[in-house]
Amino acid sequence: MEWILPLERINLRSVLSTGGKAARLGALLQAGFNVPGGFVITADAFQLHHPVLLEEPPPPPILTSAFRTALAEAFQGHFAADEQVAVRSSAIDEDGAGMSFAGQHATYYYITADRLEQAVIDCWRSLWSPAAQAYRQVWDQAMHPMAVIVQRLVRAERSGVCFSRDPLDPVPGTVVIEASWGLGAALVDGRVQPDRLKVNESGAIVELQIGDKQVMVPASLPDPTQSRLDPVPEHLRTAPVLTDREAIALHEATEQIEVLFDQPVDVEWAWDARGLHILQARPITSVAAPPVIDQRLVLFKPVAENFSEPMTPMSVDLFASILPRVGRFVRGRLYLDFDAVKPLLPVKASDAELVDILLLRRTPEKLSLSFPRFLASSGLGVVAWLGFGTFWARSARVSPDALEQLFVPWLKQLSDESPLPVSAFMRRAFFGRSPFAPVWQFILQLNISAGRYFLLLGFLRELIARFAPRFNLELLGDLVHNDADMWSKRMVADVTSLARIASESADSHEALSAHQLVEKVRMLSPEHPFLVALGRFLTRFGHRGPREIDLSTPRWREDVTPLLIMVRNQMLHGTTNEDDRYARHLVARDQLRKAMPSALMRRAAALLLRRIRYFMTLRENTRHYHTMVFDAVRTRLLATEHELRSENKLNCAGDIFFLRWHEVESLRTGRVEAREISTLIRERRIAHLRETRALPPETFGIRLPKSKTPDDANTLAGQCACGGDVIGIARIVLRSDQAHDLKPGEIMIAPYTDLTWTPLFPSLAGIVVGIGSYLSHAGTIAREYRVPCLVDVKGCIEKVPDGQRIRLNASEGYVELLHDLDEPVDETEGESDELPPITTMDSARKIALDLIEAYK
Amino acid sequence: MTAVLTLVLLPFASLFWGSVLALRDGGAVVWEWVRVLFLASMFLGLLITLPEHAPMALSIALGLIVVMQIAGFFAWRLFGAGVPVDDQ
Secondary structure, eight states: OOSEEEGGGOOGGGHHHHHHHHHHHHHHHHTTOOOOOEEEEOHHHHHHHOSSOOSSOOOOOOOOHHHHHHHHHHHHHHSOTTOOEEEEEEETTTTOSSOOOTTTSOEEEEEOGGGHHHHHHHHHHGGGSHHHHHHHHHTTOOOOOEEEEEEEOOOOSEEEEEESSBTTBOOTTOEEEEEEEBBTHHHHTTOSOOEEEEEOTTSOEEEEEOOOOOEEBOSOOSSTTSOSOEEOOHHHHTSOSSOHHHHHHHHHHHHHHHHHHTSOEEEEEEEETTEEEEEEEEEOOOOOOOOOOOSOEEEOHHHHTTOOSOOOHHHHHHHHTTSBSSEEEETTEEEEEHHHHGGGSOBOOOHHHHHHHHTTSSOGGGSOBOHHHHHHHHHHHHHHHHHHHHHHHHTTTOOHHHHHHHHHHHHHHHHHHOOOOHHHHHHHHHHOSSTTSOGGGOHHHHHHHHTTHHHHHHHHHHHHHHHOTTSOGGGHHHHTOOOTTOHHHHHHHHHHHHHHHHHHSHHHHHHHHSSSHHHHHHTSOTTOHHHHHHHHHHHHHTTOOTTTTSTTSOOTTTOOHHHHHHHHHHHHHOOOOHHHHHHHHHHHHHHHHHHOOOHHHHHHHHHHHHHHHHHHHHHHHHHHHHHHHHHHHHHHHHHHHHHHHHTTSOOSTTGGGGSOHHHHHHHHHTSSOHHHHHHHHHHHHHHHHHHHHSOOOSEESOOOOOOOOOSSTTEEEOEEEEOOEEEEEEEEOSSGGGOTTOOTTOEEEESOOOGGGGGGGGGOSEEEESSOOTTSHHHHHHHHHTOOEEEOOTTHHHHSOTTOEEEEETTTTEEEEOOTTTSOOOTTTTSOSSOOSSOOHHHHHHHHHHHHHHHO | OHHHHHHHHHHHHHHHHHHHHHHHHTSSHHHHHHHHHHHHHHHHHHHHHOTTTHHHHHHHHHHHHHHHHHHHHHHIIIIIBOOOBOOO
16 A cells, blocks of 8 residues: 555556546656656545545544655655645546546645645545535546645746647647646636637647736745735736747647547646646546527627627626516627517518528618518507607707716716615616606616617618719718717727827837836826826726726726727827818718708708717717716625625635626625635636637527538638728737737738727728627728728638738628739738728818818 | 597607606706697697597596506516526
């Protein structure tokens, strides 16, 4: 009976006494891989202290003196007296071919000789952790003894995981690598968004997604009581973790390990000053199963196209309580219930056509009316009108200034004084106190009610088509050009103004152009005009930020980095000029005047235009106030999290967003244990990261004909949001604050866009977006700046390599990958060759000036 | 006749009640006054010209609008909102 075995003496045959993990490490060591040295406390030692194995957790064992001596001697034999080690579980059934038990048992880092015994006991006891028990129950596994590995702790500068097959797309020979800074614990626990690379059979990197690595686990921890999560230095957050050569070395090592074990594996690795270390290798046992849905669902595009990532569980929980009951959240994304919505669409159409309408790919105009459905939807409309019709009149003339002056103080008062719990606060902020409460207390209904501008836009289109057939309807966007009352426009104007102020002074220009721009900006004097203007901006817009729909995302007031990057983008590439847009508006108005001879119809068109502008402004501004509510809710959640962390009920910043509100309340009142919750958080973080990487399925349970795929493998199809045909360099930008490499004249490839992307648009040759529609942010802004734009291009992030020359023919709805040998460089590269009638800013401005002169 | 008149008056009653509340809320005050006064004079005209049917029709229309507004508010809060969340 051996209690302790050095790793060098272990191989795959030792599995019954050392567990799968240790047996594989031994095999790797014998095959010549660089595995950190150490020893294994065998299952015999476990059985010595746990003679009977029961499902109920026993009291902590008292170590025998003989075992304690053996353990101390083993430590002295392998490590220096003050060395920190890693202590990891290696249960006999763990990491087998069928079960991975990944993360179900304990691992401890930074363990010193004096804490080793307790760490071993804790590792053994993790056999009875709720997570491990649940895992055994789900997979119908019996309980087995546990061995423990004690290993040298690699002072990892970088670490990560390699999959010898992509769990989501298992192509032999293609290795997926995930990498982050520091030790791998942050990545394995799902606390960091890692870089993700795919290296193919021939060793070429075919996909690279740079993650925003906000936290890391440091290589050493002098004080074991302090938090082990450090913020990643700003300049490293979006820097690639691995060089191409290192990625290829990892690919080779992973391939060799797959051959050694004769099955697909995932490999944990770490890189320190001494090179690559293999920390663990285990079979790939499972991939995320698709959700089982018993309903027919269609993705709710208006949310998805402006935020394609899944929402965190807390955001889902709170949003679910205020949204109308016509859908369902699936894995953090909102779907419409197809069978509930179908009867409301009064058109004769197949399921596929209705799905296209709901995904905003097709307007119902071209479909014929279904009389029974028309009757049903009209009846429902009358009932809805009786209930909410008053609101129609109440929302018809809310002045933007009155809304601001009344809503903002009311929300502040509610935030300061209301003792309501978070979920009730959210409902109160969105639903008002009583049916007769003032209209600004119904900020969600105001937004929904303002959606009537779609209807008015349809009337205007019809009016123009009938009474001004010569008018170019592509100028409709210029015609409804909005005024300065829109908050989003004020915000973009303020960003432009910040960029102008920054560029006027050499030191602020230099600070914003630097790599570590936050540190450099902080070094400016407090009276510097840029910092004064920035302070004013944050007072007005500090509650906004990128991905603001999710409560877990820091607002600009908390993290100013994305805003500074936006200002920098505007300073370096921005060409926003409101005068040009106003000039185009004047030109469009003049063209309509000329094309519409009837004065009465012109008045009708002018009235419609005024109403459309009013409701567009109301809709946009209510979104601004929604984000104020989100900000107030986030502040409350952070205060609750702070309280729970001070009581050691939550471990890390941001954990609260991976719980639901009732779980937070249970944790507060002690109805659930912190340990159970921590396992739940870990699982949800990992699931969330996994979902973040994938685009959401557009439908569930609806049988659709197979979509046509382009004939050419080099071509991707999408929907035209703004016409044009350009050739240029593709630049993949995953987030607006990561657009460091984007140069003017390039074609931006993005998963989706929101308002923080706007300053990037004017300098681009073209835009390709993975999800979206004609009315999405990308489509709307691209039309404003006349940048060719293709939306809903599935797989564009994965299939278009960064830096590849591409042709974007938005007018015909495709992107083509070009190969230099096939395609001569075009003289007009980067410029649109299909232009609407009024094409350039200069010509629009000239015509407008002529018109102003003529009116004088 | 009263029933038909009630149906005809329903949208106007909704507009009137909405405008009264909008006036209280503090929107475009002048415009709301114009709307309220115009609709009030229209109702008054009806009461004078159709004294047998208009009082009842107007009362029902206004009453129904107010009751439905209250019902709509609570229906939305209690039954309308609340999207199911998938646990998978």
